Amino acid sequence: MFTVNPIDVEKYLRILLLHVKGPQSFDDLRTVNGILCNSFQQAVEKLHSLINDNECLQESAKYKMPMQLRWLFAIICIFCSPANIPELWTAFQDELSEDFQRHHTLPEAYNLTLQELENLF
Incomplete structure (x- = not known):
């Protein structure tokens, strides 16, 4: 997977793709602990998995x-x-x-x- 610019909002989707196991849809990627988040960014923040x-x-x-x-x-x-x-x-x-x-x-x-x-x- 190619890297993206740190200010690009696509980074959140990429982070989720690297950390969420077996997603079947975009909703699966945005779901954290059974709660559907409004955005990929919110899901990443809930996962506490932003790459430093x-x-x-x-x-x-x-x-x-x-x-x-x-x-x-x-x-x-x-x-x-x-x-x-x-x-x-x-x-x-x-x-x-x-x-x-x-x-x-x-x-x-x-x-x-x-x-x-x-x-x-």
Whole structure:
């Protein structure tokens, strides 16, 4: 299954498809503990199974280029209200700055990455 943009409402349907076993209809996907929810988002919230930002970046880091990861990082920071942005940066600073590391020292690569993120924000 392909990843979707974190601000895309389709993410809720995809999360349910990954977590609900054996659904036969869309109503089955929206049913949590025998209660039919009004939306996929409400069902996900009831299930408490929203993928956290760390897992989203971790999955994307497997096959995305550093520039794409920086865009995703910016989208997560702006639209998804992550709990701890500095911790998220620390966890993924190597992946986010991988292209800069080829021609710069590690501290320079991190600074260039932060400058680019600032431009994206």
